[in-house]
Amino acid sequence: MTSPSKPLIIILMKRRPWPIIILAFIQILMPFFNILMNAWLENVSPDIYFRAFVHFQPPAKVATFFLLYLISGAAIFLMKKWSYAVFLLITSWNILSNIIIWVRDYYPSSHSLWTDHSFWILVLANLTNIAFVTYYLLPSVRKVYFDRTVRWWESKPRFLLKILANFQQNKNPQSIPCTICDLSMGGAFIETSQQLAMGDTITLSIPLYDRSIQIKSTVIHKREGNSSPEAKGYGLQFQRNPETDKKIKNLTACLRSFGFPLRWEPESTWESFVDWAKKIFSKQAWLPLDH
Template sequence: MLPIILGMKTKPWTLVILALLHILAPFGNMLVNALRSGRTLPQQWHYWFDVLPKYLLFVYIGLPILAGIFIYMCRRWSYWAYLGCIALIFVSNLYSYWTSMNWPTLIALVAVLVVDILIVAYFVVPSVQKIYFDPRMRWWEAAPRYNFNHEGTVNGQAAFIKNLSQGGMFMTSGPQLNEGDKVEVAWNYENQECKVSGLAVYKGPQGVGVRFDHSPETQKQTKLVISKLHQKGLIVVERLPGPEDSFVTWCKKLFTKGEGLFPKFRG
């Protein structure tokens, strides 16, 4: 059964913040290194770009930025790419300590290690992994859904299609279906006929969700219908991000109720 996302319409703010912190990390690295070496920021900039070997420059600047981009992309491959970046950063920090054993370097190494462990621990939480490994869980990438409320047929039997998107539909009546069943959907809307194959991906008390398996022709047909629905303003407003999905609201929930750190699913 496909899990249901609870109370979320945008990309999780935790992932956005973690991505941003990684992307901004080189500026923090530059400031810390400047303080430790007694240089000004312009002097540290000159040292990094004119004196440091290029591979170290990549470690200090390139890897954290790449790690942040990989976090933000939310893909199966980007998950493993992110862990690879973290591993390389840790190895480089370990090498720095090995070549310069002193208390400041050791403290910096331990601090980075603790932060890395906490971040990696976050990404092994099952609910976080779901959105990286299962494309269906990335709710913010879903195509806009429109109120359709139109009769059609599913596998040759009469069905009522409540809403429609470019990628699928939700029907509230029709033939008995189970998740994983293949379906053939057809409808005629304002003299625009459409026949498309699909797969039942969700079955609940209110109806069945179908994901379309488009051909180039059905992609075009569905797009024309979606265009008409959009012109009529029939978009399902409840599925759009609202004030409750803002960063400020997320912060309030996090600090007052302890909610929002991890995605929540039911089922």
């Protein structure tokens, strides 16, 4: 039985979660926050501190200072399995380097640690990094990185259709009628009275103008059809190659130009942000898969 929360998950994951976008942006801006804090500690303007930093530090260190945060932000934003390890490694390195730099350059020798501004900035910076790590270790957030099925925004458009077509089974030249109910770059869903088994390979013939497109496909799931009691529904995965991809790309371009509806339409970026902002103080806003 389908969990009642599943439709909510599908809706919320039509776009990349806003907390991820915001935190990725914060990571990219971290070098500039660091410049502001260090300039304040040295009692100079941010412009003077930046010029001195670039002039006196080795080019490799300057590049690392900016690139590590840029890589971390990009990893968070892209939301791949490798992103997780990259983010954790860079954040761990930042925590360690903050401590080393503070001990080397700012450790107070003539006054109390508790009244030293640099110490509290170190604590704040490292607590911020630890908060980021803690957030990404939460199961609801981790799932988005490791379970591609919830990242609907990465899916190719799936068009809703009702097209009469036919297919041939392996070792059977007879054409068998079917109805294509939806189609995307990766596969299609068909209904037919013919019994098919999981893993069966068929050649689907899709009519297009005065000719048809043949695409080899594999049956990957099945369920009851909707058009008639005897109809069975089958999910097909196209067997991809450069030639097939070109055919399907042309076909989906035709479907788009003809105005065929999509299974789901993504929200505009602004509408999505406003909807998230309205729930910003709720658990759902920060843990979109935790219902």
